[in-house]
Amino acid sequence: MPSAAPTKPAARLGAKIRLLRRQEGLSQVQLAEALGISPSYLNLIEGNKRPLTAPLLIRLAQQFKLDLKALAPEEDQRLSDDLMEAFGDPLFEPLGLQAQDVRELVQNNPQLARGVFELYRAYQHAQDGLGTLAAKLSDGQGFDPEATRLPSEEVGDFIQQAMNHFPELELAAETLWISAGLEADAPYPGLAACFEARGIAVRIHRVSEGPGLLRHFDPDRRILSLSELLPQRSRTFQLAHQLALLDHSDLLDSLTTHPLLRTGASRALARVALANYFASAVLMPYDRFLKAARTERYDIEILARRFQASFEQVCHRLTTLRRPGAEGVPFHFLRIDIAGNISKSFSASGIRFARFSGACPRWNAHAAFLTPGLIRTQISEFPDGRRYFCIARTLQKDTGGYRGQHAMQAVGLGCEMGHAKDLIYADGLRLDQPPVPVGVTCRLCERTDCEQRAFPPLQQAFKVEENLRRTSFYARIEGEGRARS
Structure with a gap:
């Protein structure tokens, strides 16, 4: 399937507007009246013959409480990319699908496109499940169909849709800084005092007490135990993580009550991810961190030392700087x-x-x-x-x-x-x-001259030529056929 050149984001959202109108049970006349336009103009918008202007988009959001993220061109592009990879499966090769076919499906019927992708993902999980089932049965063990689902995929989709920015957690972290009187150069004592104020003792346990155990909270004994193997920055992070679970459990529940998180396991994993987000926001407060990142020109090692965080934690935090008007x-x-x-x-x-x-x-x-x-x-x-x-x-x-x-x-x-x-x-x-x-x-890459290619490209038929030996079994050099002739 050939890749298409990137298209400019355009407000050609007719199919989505039509779908939203039908979900609201409105006729074209009713929606046009609410938007202050003529039914004929709305008909042209739904037919992608007129663009949906910014003022109309705002009116839609205000009057019908629409989620503008669902109308974002980036969502269409991600769905198109996901579908293109799915159709890269050799299963679909006889159909001869092109990238334009996929884009038109997403633009004209996004719900159907999402359904096709989810069906393919279910197929992939089922294929994985067959192997697991065979292994389980051969061992005389039971089999849980839920085990074939990957909560990490659902959590990844959830975080991607939110663009890895959660304003509620940012506000909670900023509130903690004020209420706990944390010090920029030494937040650990202030966080430890928060636990003492709640009647929870913080102790450091020896490796022999729990091999592989880095953090453990015992709610009955009111003890939070951290491993001696953790450096000071990691102990600070774990304190902030546990505070998120203790003080903001309802907020975590609210954020993880989301249609993309379909199972208890995915919601539980999302709670952990959001508690980590809160901990990062505590260690690296938004405004100070963004200012430092710009000043130091995103030097990760300097930021890690200044905010007492690890290299990976700083990388994570840099991806969350999506606050409108103050973006990194x-x-x-x-x-x-x-x-x-x-x-x-x-x-x-x-x-x-x-x-x-x-x-x-x-x-x-x-x-x-x-x-x-x-x-x-x-x-x-x-x-x-x-x-x-x-x-x-x-x-x-x-x-x-x-x-x-x-x-x-x-x-x-x-x-x-x-x-x-x-x-x-x-x-x-x-x-x-x-x-x-x-x-x-x-499978999706067009470059046929790549010596590191592991599979043939989807858009070209694969032919075995036994009298030729190349640097890569699947690579084809431009003009090779002409040179032989």
Whole structure:
């Protein structure tokens, strides 16, 4: 399926307006009267023959309490990208679907498009479940169909839809700073005092008391126990995390009562993610952190030392700076392990992450494992021409002493090229240098000359030529056929 050139965001939202009108049980005449326009003009809007102007959009939001996020062009683009990856499955190859077909489906019937994607995701889980079921039955064990669902996927969608910004938690963190009188250079004593005021003792436990245990709250004994393996910054973070669970449980419940969170497991995982968000907001208060980030030009290591946070925590916090009127650079973020599994991802930059297959091996997050602890930079270009400036670095979790496991992961942080000049990591680099050609995943990437290609591209028929041997089994060099002839 060929990738299409990026389209300009346009207010061509006719199908969505028609769907919302029908959900409200309104005729075109009734909605047109409420909006102060003629029925014929509304008919043209619903037919995508006239744009939905900003004043009309505001009137829709005010009179019908519409969620403007549901009308955002970015939502259409994400859904189109998700569907394109789904249709990249060899299952659909005989249909000959094109990118334009997918875009038209999303524009004209977004609910149906979402349904197709959810059906494919259910199919993928069912396929995984068959393997699990076979293994369980062969071992004589039971099988739980719910086990095939991935709560992390639902939580990821939930955070992405909110653009990883939760104003209610920001306000709660700011209120805590005032009420607890926290000190910028030493927040730990003030947070510990909050527990003392609630009759909860904070103690540091030895490794031998609970191998692998980093934090434990005993509500009956009123004791919060933190591991001696945690550095001071991590102890501070864990105190703030536990305060979120104690003081803002109702708020966490309210935020996680969301249609994208369909299971108890996904809602529980989302509560943990939001408690972490609160803890980050406490360690790195929004206004001070944003000001420091701009002043230091997003130097992650300086920010980590100033706010007593880890490298990964600072990267996370940088992605949450989406307050209207006080926004930071729109970053994307991912965390991978040495096998290439993506355990966390978020995108405010517009970059696309694979859902159902492996990520492009040319991303610098993979290469970071070759230079542990060092920051690597990369200017990358996707097949549709979009360019990104990215940094990546490894992290090593040290929570077990000499005999403990020292798991290594890598984090990547990046933005569109237009924002690269705001980052200290771009200093001294030629931003007009030839970029590294990357893709989302091999099946969707058009580049047939890639020596690291692991699968054939969807948009070209794969032919085995036994008399030829290339550097990659699936790579095809431009003009190769003409050279042989």
